[in-house]
Amino acid sequence: MKIDVNKVKKELETLISIPSHKDCDQIQTYLQERLDYIDFEKQYVGKENLYNILSINKPFLINTHVDTVPPMGMKNPFKAVEKDGKIYGRGAADTKGLIASLIVALDYFKEDYPDRDIPVSLAFTVDEEQNSALGSQKLIEKLQNIRSCVILEPTYGEICTRQAGSLEFSLTVNVPSAHAAEFEKFDNPAKLAFKIITESEEKLSRPINIIKFKSGWDFYAVPKRADTLLEVKLNKHEVAEKIVPIIEEAIKNYKDKAKFEIIDAENFLCFEEGDSYNLLKKAYEKALNQPAKKGVMPSWTDAANISKVVKDCSIFGFGSLADCHTEREHISIEDLEKMTKIFYNLFSILTQPK
Secondary structure: OOOOHHHHHHHHHHHHOOOOOOOOHHHHHHHHHHOOOOOOEEEEOOOOOOEEEEEOOOOEEEEEEOOOOOOOOOOOOOOOEEEOOEEEOOOHHHHHHHHHHHHHHHHHHHHHOOOOOOOOEEEEEOOOOOOOOHHHHHHHHHOOOOOEEEEEOOOOOOEEEEEOEEEEEEEEEEOOOEEHHHHHHOOOHHHHHHHHHHHHHHHHOOOOEEEEEEEOOOOOEEOOEEEEEEEEEEOOOOOHHHHHHHHHHHHHHHOOOEEEEEEEEEOOEEOEOOHHHHHHHHHHHHHHOOOOOEEEEOOOOOHHHHOOOOOEEEEEOOOOHHHOOOOOOEEEHHHHHHHHHHHHHHHHHHHOOO
16 A cells, blocks of 8 residues: 555654653543544553553554653754654654554554444553553553554564563672772772673673663772662573572672672563464565564563463564664654554454454
């Protein structure tokens, strides 16, 4: 089908202009009013004034989060900027570009088939960019009749039926402070923390991500403390319980100076490959006339919560995950067009007699 990309671009520009890193009420209100031909209900998640909006009446669910990370150094984060065939702005790929394509595809389907029901359930959830993920935690209370779910995230256009696990932990180093003129006689907690991280990486045979690192004083002294927040990915068939002893082994020689604490742990997940994969793959190949690619989502997503109830899950969306959460966040106009075509074809497939 022919897609008017200007419609998708305009929709994305509107979505980017609505900040949703703190309060999601404005964007949820917009989505309810914009998709006024769909009956949504509000589902409060128990934090401030945050709520999901849901239309749960079909066994195939499309879910996406509407919240974004803060501007984080991005200039004019809430004004879409088009450059070299790409649209920049906070949430452009994660996940407002995907939402824009979804909205326009729903419009096209409604125009072409005014007498047909929208063939999917929809859930626009909140709080995904926070550690609490209250939106998808609450959502699962409503999913008893859902058989398949596509979770929208930037996956470079790969259909992901697996999600990498991770172990997040803190490492704290405490040592005696000293006048900085005599620094060579004392342990520096920052150096010691890096040494422990390096030794842990060697034992784990993989890199450790440093999410946060805090140490040092404004005064001329060796600091007493270094605080770090770290993360290590878990591979297929690995569980966090097997990784913890390896880290403990790495710091045992520093136990009087260093301690670590598990913050969060998510094991590697493999979802069932049912309609969420098969029908999405069919829609992809029909829309783009090329084979779909499988992948592994390297980041935590709401699929971790949703799959507790709905085993048949796929994570999918165009866009560069590496550029999300940065000042470079963008999505290409070509990818917006592709997403819209895939959604429309998915809706068409779901309305065909089985």
